[in-house]
Amino acid sequence: MTAAVLSVRDLSVRFRMRGDRHVAAVTGASFDLAAGECLALVGESGCGKSVLASALLGLLPGNAQTAGSATVDGLELLGADERTLARSVRGRRVALVPQSPAAHLTPVRTVGAQLEETLRALTATPRRELRRAAVAAAERAAFPASHLDRYPHELSGGLAQRAATALALIGDAPLLLADEPTTGLDRDLVNRTVDELRRHTDDGATGRALLMITHDLAAAERIADRVAVMYAGRIVEIAEARTFFGEPGPLHPYARGLLAALPERDFTPIPGMPPELGDLPDGCAFAARCDRATGLCATRPDFASGLACHHPAAVPGERSAAHA
Numbered sequence: 001m002t003a004a005v006l007s008v009r010d011l012s013v014r015f016r017m018r019g020d021r022h023v024a025a026v027t028g029a030s031f032d033l034a035a036g037e038c039l040a041l042v043g044e045s046g047c048g049k050s051v052l053a054s055a056l057l058g059l060l061p062g063n064a065q066t067a068g069s070a071t072v073d074g075l076e077l078l079g080a081d082e083r084t085l086a087r088s089v090r091g092r093r094v095a096l097v098p099q100s101p102a103a104h105l106t107p108v109r110t111v112g113a114q115l116e117e118t119l120r121a122l123t124a125t126p127r128r129e130l131r132r133a134a135v136a137a138a139e140r141a142a143f144p145a146s147h148l149d150r151y152p153h154e155l156s157g158g159l160a161q162r163a164a165t166a167l168a169l170i171g172d173a174p175l176l177l178a179d180e181p182t183t184g185l186d187r188d189l190v191n192r193t194v195d196e197l198r199r200h201t202d203d204g205a206t207g208r209a210l211l212m213i214t215h216d217l218a219a220a221e222r223i224a225d226r227v228a229v230m231y232a233g234r235i236v237e238i239a240e241a242r243t244f245f246g247e248p249g250p251l252h253p254y255a256r257g258l259l260a261a262l263p264e265r266d267f268t269p270i271p272g273m274p275p276e277l278g279d280l281p282d283g284c285a286f287a288a289r290c291d292r293a294t295g296l297c298a299t300r301p302d303f304a305s306g307l308a309c310h311h312p313a314a315v316p317g318e319r320s321a322a323h324a
């Protein structure tokens with residue numbers, strides 16, 4: 001078994017609000033991610049995906065309180081001071097492929113200048129070698145050297161994405177964190193972008209770990225090894241992508257609902273809305289929307305063997321085995 005690059009244990013993030021209230025944005029998240037592996041973290045808008053990513057980068061706002069543990073390459077991220085985060089984490093252990101590359105790139109500097117600046121900050125490249133290294137860094141993300149002297153506003157969406165990816169790869173961080181890397185892209189560009197992320201995951205002797213946060217299940221299906229489904233701040237299921245998207249499919253009713261809502265599947269939306277994260281029920285947070293809910297769901301299901309549900313969907317093979 002490959003050692004985990006990212007190890008998250010019982011991670012919780014709460015935001016303190018006025019009037020002694022709080023928002024439980026992430027609760028009890030636990031998972032590991034190995035080198036060469038891609039985990040897609042999926043779930044509806046507002047379920048806590050980006051807050052989890054911000055916790056890993058030490059970018060939470062001042063009203064956030066964290067608990068649990070998140071280590072990358074052996075370094076504890078939660079509670080790390082700003083100096084450690086700047087010197088040892090961002091770009092070096094955890095590299096961010098941003099949601100909106102055009103906004104992430106500095107508008108008044110050329111791509112080449114930004115690559116050189118990042119090379120200076122993260123590597124020991126001598127000054128006279130910077131241009132050559134910038135060309136090589138661009139090449140890794142298939143960004144054309146002929147465009148290095150362009151400003152971000154002169155780039156197409158796809159090239160801006162490649163420029164941001166090239167910047168993210170410079171520090172050779174063992175963990176690539178892609179937060180909604182395909183938002184606003186057409187399907188062709190989505191496929192190219194995620195294929196490139198997958199390629200970077202597989203690169204090198206051991207590869208990198210890739211955590212891709214996305215609401216795009218087709219993108220997750222295309223490149224993920226495993227899928228983690230988040231609902232109302234909790235991970236409710238983690239499964240192999242092959243069985244999640246194929247047979248027998250997900251076991252959690254929410255995860256099944258997410259897939260059934262896809263236009264290319266049943267196109268049937270999950271009824272109702274997720275609960276407010278400031279006012280979560282004591283039991284299963286999905287019970288109010290779940291057609292399998294029973295009295296048991298008034299108590300919260302433990303997360304065990306990759307699933308938190310009192311009445312998971314029956315797996316056909318298991319059902320026939322039970323009846324055999």
Ligand SMILES: Nc1ncnc2c1ncn2[C@@H]1O[C@H](COP(=O)(O)OP(=O)(O)OP(=O)(O)O)[C@@H](O)[C@H]1O
Pocket residue numbers: 015023025043044045046047048049050051052061063215277
């Ligand atoms: N600084 C904050 N103070 C209070 N609540 C916050 C703060 N930042 C985020 N939240 C809340 O945390 C919850 C989780 O937000 P998050 O952005 O992680 O969702 P998400 O799953 O990434 O959604 P999306 O896909 O829309 O980005 C939301 O209810 C959000 O309103």
